[in-house]
Amino acid sequence: MAERGGGHTEAEIASQPDRWRRAAATAADLAPVLPRPGERAAVIGCGTSWFVAQAYAALREAAGQGETDAFAASEFPAGRRYDRLLALSRSGTTTEVLDVLARVRGTTPTVAITADPATPVMNAADEIVVLDYADERSVVQTRYATTQLVLLRAHLGEDVSPVIADAERAVAEPLPAAAVAADQFTFLGRGWTIGLAHEAALKMREAAGAWTESYPAMEYRHGPIAVTGPGRVAWMFGEPPAGLADQVAQVGGTMVTTSRDPLADLVRAQRLAVEIARARGDDPDRPRNLTRSVILDVR
Numbered sequence: 001m002a003e004r005g006g007g008h009t010e011a012e013i014a015s016q017p018d019r020w021r022r023a024a025a026t027a028a029d030l031a032p033v034l035p036r037p038g039e040r041a042a043v044i045g046c047g048t049s050w051f052v053a054q055a056y057a058a059l060r061e062a063a064g065q066g067e068t069d070a071f072a073a074s075e076f077p078a079g080r081r082y083d084r085l086l087a088l089s090r091s092g093t094t095t096e097v098l099d100v101l102a103r104v105r106g107t108t109p110t111v112a113i114t115a116d117p118a119t120p121v122m123n124a125a126d127e128i129v130v131l132d133y134a135d136e137r138s139v140v141q142t143r144y145a146t147t148q149l150v151l152l153r154a155h156l157g158e159d160v161s162p163v164i165a166d167a168e169r170a171v172a173e174p175l176p177a178a179a180v181a182a183d184q185f186t187f188l189g190r191g192w193t194i195g196l197a198h199e200a201a202l203k204m205r206e207a208a209g210a211w212t213e214s215y216p217a218m219e220y221r222h223g224p225i226a227v228t229g230p231g232r233v234a235w236m237f238g239e240p241p242a243g244l245a246d247q248v249a250q251v252g253g254t255m256v257t258t259s260r261d262p263l264a265d266l267v268r269a270q271r272l273a274v275e276i277a278r279a280r281g282d283d284p285d286r287p288r289n290l291t292r293s294v295i296l297d298v299r
């Protein structure tokens, strides 16, 4: 029988609880290099790494650890001053991230988290955290991105053991049948889970070429609900705002929710991306028009 594509992506998704455990065990050692309580911090990244930055920024502020702004690296504002800049880049080669690090060198202390210690980011940031044990063969990021976020959550003082227990279930349980059959997906979040919603939507686009959208949940009623209807899904990371599930039902759509930790729920969305890609005859290990990182010659 021919082997189905997506084997690397699938295995990396399934390995997340194990990598999250490793990350949680090292978080305390990294306290001296990651943003410290009270500092005003900026976090930059591109694509998936930008969405992880958004989630971490919202969590850090909510934890009372200091004002934290997340930027797509290309949009980092020239005039702002921060106590520390955290750069996220699995590959360590993304042009816009390296450009920002070069620009702030000597004026802002920087730290980068990366998967690959043999890349330019190693010399571009003042401090480095290497998560090589979470690196991936897949072009699309799954376990690297989530492991990084578990590390950051643990660094903020959160007990992540329930999150890992939820992920153990999320890698094994059946996917929501309505989502597997759907032809459009709108991912929603609030606070730190907005970054997860954007990441889920990106994953479905990258791996499966699917039509996805993503919004802060309270914005969904301000227009985006217009695309929801029969055969379409609104997927909420975390507790949905009051009345939203009823409104989705009224337009004929299906609302997907869970009481589990929203990061564990992202694991389900990653699995859905693999499932949908295969159903469409695509190989999630070989996504269309996507490379491991974007290295620009012209800018």
Ligand SMILES: O=P(O)(O)OC[C@H]1O[C@](O)(CO)[C@@H](O)[C@@H]1O
Pocket: 046, 047, 048, 049, 088, 089, 090, 091, 092, 093, 094, 097, 139, 140, 141, 290, 291, 292, 293, 294
């Ligand atoms: O984290 P890195 O290596 O800087 O790369 C970000 C890249 O990752 C991706 O999510 C694809 O792997 C792209 O969105 C983006 O180009």
